Amino acid sequence: MKRKVIVVGHGMVAHRFIEKLSSATDVEITVFGEEKYPAYDRVHLSSFFDTNSHEGLLLADPAAYAEKGIQLKTGVRVDSIDPAARTIVDSNGTSYPYDILVLATGSTPFVPPLPGRQKTGVFVYRTIDDVMAMRDFSKKATSAAVIGGGLLGLEAAKASLDMGLKTHVIEFAPRLMPRQIDEDGSSFLCDKIKSLGIELHLGAEVGEIHGDDSVCGVGLKSGEQLSVEMVIISAGIRPRDDLAKSCGLTVGERGGIAVDDSMRTSDPNIFAIGEAALHRGFVYGLVAPGYEMAAVAADAIVGGERQFTGYDLSTSLKLVGVDVASFGDPFGNKETKPIVFADRYSGVYKRLNLSADGRRLLGGILVGDASDYGMLTQFTSAGTVLPEDASALLLGGKSAKMPELAGTAEICKCNNVSKDTIVAAVTAGCTELGALKKQTCAGTGCGGCSPMVSEILNKTLKDLGQTVDMRLCEHFPHTRQELVHIIQIRQLKSFREVLSACGQGVGCEICKPAVASILASSWNDLILRDDVVQDTNDRFLANIQKGGTYSVIPRIPGGEITPERLIVIGQVAKKYNLYCKITGGQRIDLLGARVDQLPQIWEELIDAGFESGHAYGKALRTVKSCVGSTWCRFGVQDSTSFAIRIEERYKGIRAPHKLKSAVSGCIRECAEAQSKDFGLIATEKGWNLYVCGNGGARPQHAVLLASDISEDLAIKYLDRFIVYYIRTAERLTRTSVWFNSLEGGIDHLRSVIIDDSLGICAELEQQMELLVKNYKCEWNEVVSSPALRARFRPFVNTDETDETIRFEYERGQKKPAEPVGAGV
Amino acid sequence: MNNANLNWMRAGAEADFPRDGGVVVKLGNRQIAVYRFENETDTWYACDNVCPHQNEAVLGRGIIGDKKGEPVVACPMHKKVFSLKSGNCISDAGYSVNVYPVQLKDGSVFVMVHETASNAESLPAEQKVR
Numbered sequence: 037m038k039r040k041v042i043v044v045g046h047g048m049v050a051h052r053f054i055e056k057l058s059s060a061t062d063v064e065i066t067v068f069g070e071e072k073y074p075a076y077d078r079v080h081l082s083s084f085f086d087t088n089s090h091e092g093l094l095l096a097d098p099a100a101y102a103e104k105g106i107q108l109k110t111g112v113r114v115d116s117i118d119p120a121a122r123t124i125v126d127s128n129g130t131s132y133p134y135d136i137l138v139l140a141t142g143s144t145p146f147v148p149p150l151p152g153r154q155k156t157g158v159f160v161y162r163t164i165d166d167v168m169a170m171r172d173f174s175k176k177a178t179s180a181a182v183i184g185g186g187l188l189g190l191e192a193a194k195a196s197l198d199m200g201l202k203t204h205v206i207e208f209a210p211r212l213m214p215r216q217i218d219e220d221g222s223s224f225l226c227d228k229i230k231s232l233g234i235e236l237h238l239g240a241e242v243g244e245i246h247g248d249d250s251v252c253g254v255g256l257k258s259g260e261q262l263s264v265e266m267v268i269i270s271a272g273i274r275p276r277d278d279l280a281k282s283c284g285l286t287v288g289e290r291g292g293i294a295v296d297d298s299m300r301t302s303d304p305n306i307f308a309i310g311e312a313a314l315h316r317g318f319v320y321g322l323v324a325p326g327y328e329m330a331a332v333a334a335d336a337i338v339g340g341e342r343q344f345t346g347y348d349l350s351t352s353l354k355l356v357g358v359d360v361a362s363f364g365d366p367f368g369n370k371e372t373k374p375i376v377f378a379d380r381y382s383g384v385y386k387r388l389n390l391s392a393d394g395r396r397l398l399g400g401i402l403v404g405d406a407s408d409y410g411m412l413t414q415f416t417s418a419g420t421v422l423p424e425d426a427s428a429l430l431l432g433g434k435s436a437k438m439p440e441l442a443g444t445a446e447i448c449k450c451n452n453v454s455k456d457t458i459v460a461a462v463t464a465g466c467t468e469l470g471a472l473k474k475q476t477c478a479g480t481g482c483g484g485c486s487p488m489v490s491e492i493l494n495k496t497l498k499d500l501g502q503t504v505d506m507r508l509c510e511h512f513p514h515t516r517q518e519l520v521h522i523i524q525i526r527q528l529k530s531f532r533e534v535l536s537a538c539g540q541g542v543g544c545e546i547c548k549p550a551v552a553s554i555l556a557s558s559w560n561d562l563i564l565r566d567d568v569v570q571d572t573n574d575r576f577l578a579n580i581q582k583g584g585t586y587s588v589i590p591r592i593p594g595g596e597i598t599p600e601r602l603i604v605i606g607q608v609a610k611k612y613n614l615y616c617k618i619t620g621g622q623r624i625d626l627l628g629a630r631v632d633q634l635p636q637i638w639e640e641l642i643d644a645g646f647e648s649g650h651a652y653g654k655a656l657r658t659v660k661s662c663v664g665s666t667w668c669r670f671g672v673q674d675s676t677s678f679a680i681r682i683e684e685r686y687k688g689i690r691a692p693h694k695l696k697s698a699v700s701g702c703i704r705e706c707a708e709a710q711s712k713d714f715g716l717i718a719t720e721k722g723w724n725l726y727v728c729g730n731g732g733a734r735p736q737h738a739v740l741l742a743s744d745i746s747e748d749l750a751i752k753y754l755d756r757f758i759v760y761y762i763r764t765a766e767r768l769t770r771t772s773v774w775f776n777s778l779e780g781g782i783d784h785l786r787s788v789i790i791d792d793s794l795g796i797c798a799e800l801e802q803q804m805e806l807l808v809k810n811y812k813c814e815w816n817e818v819v820s821s822p823a824l825r826a827r828f829r830p831f832v833n834t835d836e837t838d839e840t841i842r843f844e845y846e847r848g849q850k851k852p853a854e855p856v857g858a859g860v
Numbered sequence: 861m862n863n864a865n866l867n868w869m870r871a872g873a874e875a876d877f878p879r880d881g882g883v884v885v886k887l888g889n890r891q892i893a894v895y896r897f898e899n900e901t902d903t904w905y906a907c908d909n910v911c912p913h914q915n916e917a918v919l920g921r922g923i924i925g926d927k928k929g930e931p932v933v934a935c936p937m938h939k940k941v942f943s944l945k946s947g948n949c950i951s952d953a954g955y956s957v958n959v960y961p962v963q964l965k966d967g968s969v970f971v972m973v974h975e976t977a978s979n980a981e982s983l984p985a986e987q988k989v990r
Contacts, residue, residue: 087952087954088954089952089953089954091952091953091954510927510928511925511926532880532899535899541925541926541929542880542897542899542924542925542926542931543899543925543926544923544925544926544927544932544934545922545923545925545934545939545941547925548923548925549923567878567881568878568879568880568881568882568923568924569880569923570923571923571936572918572921572922572936575921576921580918580921580936580937582914582916583916584916584917584918584921584937827878830884831883831884831885831886831891832871832872832876832877832883832884832885832894833870833871833872833876833885833886833887834885834886836886838891838917840891840910840916840917841917
């Protein structure tokens with residue numbers, strides 16, 4: 037006869053326990069979860085706001101449970117236990133017998149006895165229902181205060197920011213995350229958090245929550261008053277031990293169900309795991325130790341001897357978008373010698389505690405950049421002997437040569453997955469990251485080891501002589517670079533030809549624009565010949581904006597414009613009621629045009645001598661310039677003329693991603709050329725050519741490719757550089773990212789572009805000549821073709837305009853109205 | 861399906877619809893995106909033009925294709941990918957659109973539109989033509 041195992045609670049740890057036990061053949065598992073959802077990922081609760089959906093958080097699949105014969109009862113609570121009769125009674129009043137009972141009741145948020153805590157607008161942050169209620173309420177609120185600046189409090193603050201609320205965090209201790217990081221680490225974290233607009237109140241105590249029925253503010257004991265409409269309390273957790281207590285199990289004085297090293301409670305037939313358990317006087321509020329408890333309890337039930345003997349509290353998290361990690365002994369002691377790296381500029385703080393002899397890493401703290409966390413914790417847990425120059429190795433990041441990890445190294449701490457296990461799975465044919473994680477469970481807990489899993493995957497594939505999967509998508513078993521070769525060698529001219537030559541299926545939103553871009557970069561034919569494979573911006577030659585209208589940016593080479601043309605832009609904007617804004621690239625953006633208005637607008641612009649600005653394309657955007665030696669008393673070269681020359685030469689050329697450029701007339705660099713894909717800075721003797729810079733999300737300075745060169749030589753190098761990038765970069769990869777993945781870096785680039793080490797420069801120049809020769813203004817083509825103009829209709833069966841497009845007005849101009857019923 | 865013919869509404873001439881792409885038709889007060897997958901089988905699909913993610917009338921301007929054989933359209937705004945057979949969003953399970961049967965007759969395209977959106981869910985999602 038099978039033993040009946042009843043699990044009380046269906047959180048992350050219970051789910052893990054069931055997974056571990058379900059392979060046993062002599063048990064019959066029933067699990068009760070009081071929430072209406074099956075087990076979900078509580079650790080990443082704030083990611084709910086990324087997708088506005090809870091689906092991505094779910095861990096347990098009810099169908100898989102059913103398949104294994106596990107009874108899952110969601111929305112049902114267990115109300116009482118009779119240990120003598122070995123039965124429980126659920127919230128429906130039904131009684132169930134058990135042989136083994138597992139309490140995975142988790143914890144409840146601790147709500148301090150603050151006056152006003154029962155008012156509408158006070159929330160705790162624990163469940164999907166909590167965040168849904170917060171989301172609904174937040175629509176009427178503009179600001180929130182989070183009480184508690186620990187791990188959960190900061191997660192709640194992120195949620196609050198994601199809901200668009202002005203956010204305060206109130207912490208009683210004088211620093212954030214007092215249990216995980218030191219004072220300096222906290223100060224770095226504070227800087228980052230403040231830069232996001234969160235207001236911090238450290239060393240502050242809440243006196244009262246104000247308001248009649250609803251919250252209208254929070255009063256601090258210092259007398260300070262915060263005006264907020266929402267309060268989120270995350271002042272710690274309390275183990276849920278009431279059920280255990282009421283049936284006579286031993287519980288701790290300050291809460292928690294007492295367990296031994298096999299997770300058995302004072303009744304040998306009852307186990308407790310997760311945040312509800314009190315082990316050697318300690319309650320663990322992290323998921324990794326909970327998972328270990330789950331494994332130990334499952335093992336004990338099948339007669340194993342695995343023991344839980346305490347747990348390392350190492351943790352690596354992204355809090356409010358900031359990496360924070362703490363491992364081993366984070367604070368150190370008198371014996372340990374810390375290495376501290378503190379870079380206020382980039383906001384990175386690292387503290388590594390070395391043993392007295394400097395040869396072992398005992399623990400540390402990382403704030404701002406925890407990319408080395410996986411590696412460092414390996415050193416700590418394996419007791420690896422460090423090389424002599426430990427500081428360079430530990431703080432120099434990826435450039436330093438890391439010693440190879442031992443096969444037994446535990447990569448995923450949450451799930452106890454060793455490097456050997458991952459390597460074995462890859463060797464056995466599991467070569468896709470998602471599948472690898474699913475099979476080995478590595479990276480499915482806190483996710484902190486995901487970069488290491490991916491690194492091990494790629495390294496193992498390389499060792500096996502296999503290439504890393506860089507296929508474009510399911511329709512093309514090729515990299516972008518391979519497709520460039522196929523298209524150019526076989527002279528393919530349309531998506532359909534490319535698909536039948538080397539693809540399968542009908543294509544998708546990934547490969548269609550990617551192939552269209554390669555075709556355009558190869559032949560520079562009119563992209564509208566194949567309009568249905570283009571992204572909407574390239575299909576309608578304008579940038580789609582909120583609400584489905586488009587924006588228009590005429591080319592203004594080098595930012596130079598006559599008064600007559602300025603007036604035309606003004607007249608067009610006025611006639612079609614377009615919102616006007618000056619762009620960062622010295623151009624003028626006209627927003628809010630309906631699709632059917634675009635050809636008329638462009639007809640008028642073209643009549644006045646304007647051309648397409650290609651703001652919609654993965655193509656050269658703008659070449660920004662200063663006024664240069666013509667006007668500026670410091671200028672040494674004519675930057676404006678050179679910028680116009682460059683912009684005229686490369687306009688309209690399609691590339692793997694957009695290209696931005698700038699030319700500065702002297703060393704003061706007013707045009708910011710070093711933040712562009714390619715930029716020139718004037719010198720006394722000529723020009724310095726910089727490449728592969730970027731602004732945007734990951735700013736990167738451009739690197740110097742050549743110094744003191746003439747205009748003509750600069751153009752020659754640029755021809756080669758641009759075509760080389762077009763040929764070899766992956767789709768949607770900016771030059772900066774492409775550059776970072778180039779083996780050999782700038783030396784390689786110099787040898788290819790300047791020394792012609794690959795012997796391809798003549799070919800690169802020819803390709804550029806072809807592209808320049810074939811340039812045509814796309815909008816000019818459309819305006820003069822009735823057939824192309826006919827494609828710019830909102831509906832094919834009527835000339836009506838789209839009535840769903842509506843505007844509001846602000847500061848004398850229009851803006852998109854919020855769509856009816858939007859926001860879910 | 862016999863009496864359903866009453867609800868077939870003419871959406872335009874076949875020649876007005878691009879090959880392997882989508883356009884929008886207005887039927888009554890509704891905006892409906894119509895897609896033609898000419899490349900392999902010449903199958904037609906139709907769904908709401910409004911993407912439920914941000915309620916923007918743009919789906920007809922999305923790129924069509926297949927995901928493991930399932931015909932799909934990707935919203936041009938945030939790349940939510942919808943199955944044109946079921947109407948379900950396969951990149952974000954929280955969303956779905958109504959899908960409508962399409963039929964060709966004598967060079968004209970017809971879409972079956974129902975009085976209320978809730979009716980739509982019970983109708984067969986796909987209508988093969990030819």
